Amino acid sequence: xxxxxxxxxxxxxxxxxxxxxxxxxxxxxxxxxxxxxxxxxxxxxxxxxxxxxxxxxxxxxxxxxxxxxxxxxxxxxxxxxxxxxxxxxxxxxxxxxxxxxxxxxxxxxxxxxxxxxxxxxxxxxxxxxxxxxxxxxxxxxxxxxxxxxxxxxxxxxxxxxxxxxxxxxxxxxxxxxxxxxxxxxxxxxxxxxxxxxxxxxxxxxxxxxxxxxxxxxxxxxxxxxxxxxxxxxxxxxxx
Numbered sequence: 046x047x048x049x050x051x052x053x054x055x056x057x058x059x060x061x062x063x064x065x066x067x068x069x070x071x072x073x074x075x076x077x078x079x080x081x082x083x084x085x086x087x088x089x090x091x092x093x094x095x096x097x098x099x100x101x102x103x104x105x106x107x108x109x110x111x112x113x114x115x116x117x118x119x120x121x122x123x124x125x126x127x128x129x130x131x132x133x134x135x136x137x138x139x140x141x142x143x144x145x146x147x148x149x150x151x152x153x154x155x156x157x158x159x160x161x162x163x164x165x166x167x168x169x170x171x172x173x174x175x176x177x178x179x180x181x182x183x184x185x186x187x188x189x190x191x192x193x194x195x196x197x198x199x200x201x202x203x204x205x206x207x208x209x210x211x212x213x214x215x216x217x218x219x220x221x222x223x224x225x226x227x228x229x230x231x232x233x234x235x236x237x238x239x240x241x242x243x244x245x246x247x248x249x250x251x252x253x254x255x256x257x258x259x260x261x262x263x264x265x266x267x268x269x270x271x272x273x274x275x276x277x278x279x280x281x282x283x284x
Contacts, residue, residue: 047073047096047202047234052105054095065091066102067257073202078228078235080248082272088257089238090132093206096236097129098122109201126201132210132238134191138179142190145178149194162193167219185216192223202234203227209241221247242273 054066065088073079081089094100096107098119107114114122123129137145143159154162160170166189176182178190188208195203208220221243228235228247237244245251251268253261261268 046075046110047236048106048108049096050106050108052092052095052107053103054091054100055103065257066095068105069254069257069259070105071252071259071262073234073236075201075234076228076232077249078224078237078247079250079252080245081236081238081252081254082240082245083254083260087255089254090206092254093129093204093236093238096204097127099129126199128195128198128200128203130191130195130203130205130208132206134187136179136182136187138177140178141174142176142178143174145190146194146197150197154197162197163190165196166190166193166223167216168193184211185213188212188216189219189223192220196227200233202236204236204238206238207240208237209239209244217241217243245269245272 049072050070052066052069053064055062055064067088069092081092083089091100095102098114098117098121102115105115109125109127112125114125117125142163143154143156146159146162147154156174159174163170163173168186168189173186173190182190188211192205192208209217212220224235224237224244224247227233237248239245246265246269248265250262250264251272252259253268253272261271
């Protein structure tokens with residue numbers, strides 16, 4: 046279980062201190078899927094980076110199964126059981142797909158193991174396993190490869206930052222199927238940051254973040270009408 050207590054993150058902008066994440070507290074239960082949505086610039090991606098240790102919080106606590114992670118860096122948090130998929134996956138010229146998967150898994154992988162991981166995210170394994178992770182891969186291919194790297198190692202919590210960004214409808218459908226499978230079959234907690242209605246409707250609970258604060262959080266049945274039943278809410282997008 047993830048517990049976040051009074052988390053705050055500030056930045057210095059031309060000598061002026063500004064809070065991006067403001068005293069946020071919430072929990073994610075074992076096996077639960079929480080979808081975070083809200084207006085652009087509200088602090089969603091920053092919150093994800095603080096949880097992963099890419100950015101360090103100014104105050105507050107992050108606990109995973111009771112273990113205090115607040116002072117851990119990104120590598121230590123990964124070893125503690127947190128997986129993270131970037132909104133824009135990084136590319137690595139000269140790095141092959143099979144090598145990237147092995148690094149993500151933390152061990153050497155057989156050709157068959159790599160192929161199984163690629164097939165699970167809808168990539169033709171034989172065509173991709175030896176390819177370089179560079180600009181020749183499309184946005185959809187990179188997104189699916191990013192998910193494969195997260196799935197290469199068991200995690201207690203997986204965080205996906207706008208997995209739908211920059212991909213085609215076919216790839217989006219594949220991602221939806223994979224998230225449904227993770228949620229159904231694996232005992233992992235999930236945090237998905239998204240504007241897309243199909244992803245939001247998959248959630249057990251929905252968190253709405255605006256101006257660095259939790260504007261609303263509750264069961265899907267409670268929050269959905271406030272998102273899609275009002276013409277005034279332009280946060281989510283329909284696909």
